[in-house]
Amino acid sequence: MKKTVAILAMTISAGLAFAGAAHAQQKTMAIGTGGTGGVYYPLGGAVANVLSKNLPNVQATAEVTGGSVDNLKLIGSQQSEVALVMVDAALDALKGEDKFKGSPVEVRTLMVLYPNRMHVVTIEGTGIEKMADLKGKRVSTGSPGSATEVMAFRVIEAAGLDKDKDMRRERLGVAESVSALKDRKIDAFFWVGGLPTAAVTDLGATPNVKIKLIDHADTVDKMNAKYNNLYSTGVISAKTYPGQDKDNAIAVVQNILVANAKMADKVAYDIVKTFIEKRDELAIVHAEAKNIALENQSLKNSPIPWHPGALKYFAEQGVKM
Numbered sequence: 001m002k003k004t005v006a007i008l009a010m011t012i013s014a015g016l017a018f019a020g021a022a023h024a025q026q027k028t029m030a031i032g033t034g035g036t037g038g039v040y041y042p043l044g045g046a047v048a049n050v051l052s053k054n055l056p057n058v059q060a061t062a063e064v065t066g067g068s069v070d071n072l073k074l075i076g077s078q079q080s081e082v083a084l085v086m087v088d089a090a091l092d093a094l095k096g097e098d099k100f101k102g103s104p105v106e107v108r109t110l111m112v113l114y115p116n117r118m119h120v121v122t123i124e125g126t127g128i129e130k131m132a133d134l135k136g137k138r139v140s141t142g143s144p145g146s147a148t149e150v151m152a153f154r155v156i157e158a159a160g161l162d163k164d165k166d167m168r169r170e171r172l173g174v175a176e177s178v179s180a181l182k183d184r185k186i187d188a189f190f191w192v193g194g195l196p197t198a199a200v201t202d203l204g205a206t207p208n209v210k211i212k213l214i215d216h217a218d219t220v221d222k223m224n225a226k227y228n229n230l231y232s233t234g235v236i237s238a239k240t241y242p243g244q245d246k247d248n249a250i251a252v253v254q255n256i257l258v259a260n261a262k263m264a265d266k267v268a269y270d271i272v273k274t275f276i277e278k279r280d281e282l283a284i285v286h287a288e289a290k291n292i293a294l295e296n297q298s299l300k301n302s303p304i305p306w307h308p309g310a311l312k313y314f315a316e317q318g319v320k321m
Helices: 002-025 040-054 068-076 087-095 147-158 174-182 198-204 217-226 265-277 279-285 287-291 308-316
Strands: 027-032 058-063 082-086 107-123 138-140 168-170 188-193 211-213 232-236 248-260
Touching: 027 040, 027 068, 040 058, 040 082, 040 265, 040 279, 040 287, 068 082, 068 087, 068 107, 068 147, 068 248, 082 087, 082 107, 082 147, 087 107, 087 147, 087 248, 107 147, 107 174, 107 198, 107 232, 107 265, 107 287, 107 308, 138 174, 147 188, 147 217, 147 248, 174 188, 174 198, 188 198, 198 211, 217 232, 217 248, 248 265, 265 279, 265 308, 279 287
Parallel strands: 027 058, 027 082, 138 168, 138 188
Antiparallel strands: 082 248, 107 188, 107 211, 107 248, 232 248
């Protein structure tokens, strides 16, 4: 009888140990990304895969979202542990301004990722050659939960246009915007993302369609005067997209990886370490990951407070913030 009890106790103990191990392996990490037609989603999927493979007992998943604004709200509610966001939207969230009015988010920078390029996209036949030509047109300014919408409104304002009075505005994600432009349901759309963006590539490759990207770099000074010098000028080089026959002068903003301030320092440290060490694996999925580099980790590239765990890793690598 004693032997039977001992065997039973050992069996129960082993079962509990196994259950405990299984439970430990079930720890999930949600990563806020964006829509399926942009860069955040495929890159976020690669990030989830890399973190799942390299962080003990972590199963990371990439979540489809409306973009930066949605992601920051998920960080605030701690429904997502990590998110890819644009720095201008993150600053609004930190301050509790604009789309976060009255609901500030304790967001922290983990690392600077890559520059996001504003696209103002149209096609031949719409009569749009410059920003002023958007007046009276049907224009998508991005989905409601996106930082594309935030930045689009700022570019429109700096171009001397009224987003509500000067255009008929739609609120579509990049994939939906491309479809609507192909069907002539809109005349142009705004999209801020990495290069190349799959949905824009699809538009350029469409038979009997000639893509046009509208210059707007001259809006940057006015935006910076109002919005804390968050923006810079840049270029989408000719041939980035099929049918794009000239350079496009644009506005640029940084993308950052963020977490809630409550994230444990070791978790933040491990995430950043894995990102840097596995960058080449991420770059296989999307070329923008090549820009994830130690030399880009700088306080000037993100006005959002940095997480102590991230700062610890960068200090060990000799990065002077």
